[in-house]
Amino acid sequence: MKEITSFPKVSLGCFPTPFYKMENLSRKLDMSIYVKRDDLSGLAAGGNKTRKLEYVLADAMAQKCDTVITTGQAQSNHAVLTAVACRKVGLEPILVLKKRGVTGIKGNMLLNKIVDADVRFVDSDHYEDVYREMDLVAEEQEQKNRRPYQIPLGASVPLGCLGYAAGVIELFAQADQRGTRIDHIVCASGSGGTQAGLIVGAKILNKDTKIIGILTSPEQDFDKLVYNLALDTCKLLETDLNISKEDIILKEYIGPGYGLPSAEGTSAIKLVACTEGFLLDPVYTGKAFGGLLSLIREGYFKKNETIVFIHTGGLPALFAVDADYESKQELK
Numbered sequence: 467m468k469e470i471t472s473f474p475k476v477s478l479g480c481f482p483t484p485f486y487k488m489e490n491l492s493r494k495l496d497m498s499i500y501v502k503r504d505d506l507s508g509l510a511a512g513g514n515k516t517r518k519l520e521y522v523l524a525d526a527m528a529q530k531c532d533t534v535i536t537t538g539q540a541q542s543n544h545a546v547l548t549a550v551a552c553r554k555v556g557l558e559p560i561l562v563l564k565k566r567g568v569t570g571i572k573g574n575m576l577l578n579k580i581v582d583a584d585v586r587f588v589d590s591d592h593y594e595d596v597y598r599e600m601d602l603v604a605e606e607q608e609q610k611n612r613r614p615y616q617i618p619l620g621a622s623v624p625l626g627c628l629g630y631a632a633g634v635i636e637l638f639a640q641a642d643q644r645g646t647r648i649d650h651i652v653c654a655s656g657s658g659g660t661q662a663g664l665i666v667g668a669k670i671l672n673k674d675t676k677i678i679g680i681l682t683s684p685e686q687d688f689d690k691l692v693y694n695l696a697l698d699t700c701k702l703l704e705t706d707l708n709i710s711k712e713d714i715i716l717k718e719y720i721g722p723g724y725g726l727p728s729a730e731g732t733s734a735i736k737l738v739a740c741t742e743g744f745l746l747d748p749v750y751t752g753k754a755f756g757g758l759l760s761l762i763r764e765g766y767f768k769k770n771e772t773i774v775f776i777h778t779g780g781l782p783a784l785f786a787v788d789a790d791y792e793s794k795q796e797l798k
């Protein structure tokens with residue numbers, strides 16, 4: 467097996483991120499719930515894409531590219547972190563975003579403006595159209611003698627997953643140090659790379675920890691996508707870690723739709739802010755934590771089991787979602 471440390475990496479964030487027990491909430495729910503604060507990863511407003519981009523942008527630089535093209539929704543955390551990371555390492559960012567969900571200059575749209583990202587909107591609901599536009603933008607850049615590097619949605623490619631294989635190894639080292647066994651890891655899943663990376667990293671360490679991905683947007687065959695990403699990451703590492711379909715655990719807590727606040731998500735945001743004093747977001751982590759609370763209520767976990775929630779970031783969305791959404795009103 468190739469060592470993860472043998473892959474080139476650019477330093478973009480502040481690691482290790484904090485890991486600790488959510489004491490107040492654990493007491494309240496009579497459970498052991500820990501949090502891995504990847505929202506504090508240190509690049510712009512933080513979040514999970516930082517770990518992925520450390521490997522993906524290193525690859526762009528190794529290939530002597532000077533321009534990076536990526537995509538996402540209008541309020542994409544991945545797109546903005548890519549733009550900020552590009553500025554930090556001297557690459558030119560171009561963001562080809564889906565037009566739906568444009569909110570004006572707030573949240574991540576504001577951050578894109580601060581770092582002068584070249585933002586292009588595609589008026590389509592289908593990523594095929596967006597990827598076609600990315601190809602056109604790449605051609606346009608080549609004609610200008612630029613060397614473009616394309617990053618697909620969420621940087622969920624094997625090199626990006628490597629960031630989370632390394633991330634979970636960092637987490638287990640912290641847990642071992644404090645003598646904490648981890649039975650379950652819960653994270654929001656969107657393009658699958660975080661979950662796939664967590665699965666691969668846990669396998670490398672031979673842990674039987676269950677990795678639970680919580681889907682916050684409706685996706686078809688998402689389990690296959692995560693499975694294939696995990697296999698492709700193993701291929702990159704030149705190893706066979708015996709990953710099976712049973713390793714892919716998915717739960718859906720979408721609410722009214724992707725990016726639209728849900729009642730469960732909103733109440734999870736309030737609960738965590740009022741007990742633990744940190745902020746979840748309405749698009750991913752609020753819904754994922756709401757899902758975790760539902761699973762606890764349904765008796766999915768045993769009382770003596772330890773759960774780690776990966777806080778994947780997303781803070782800017784808290785300030786971007788339209789205030790006229792019903793569930794946002796509940797925050798007032």
Ligand SMILES: *Cc1c(COP(=O)(O)O)cnc(C)c1O
Pocket residue numbers: 513514515543544620622654655656657658659660661747750751778779780781
């Ligand atoms: C992108 C994102 C996720 C989902 O991660 P994937 O690797 O795309 O599955 C979860 N939470 C936040 C805040 C994100 O920005």
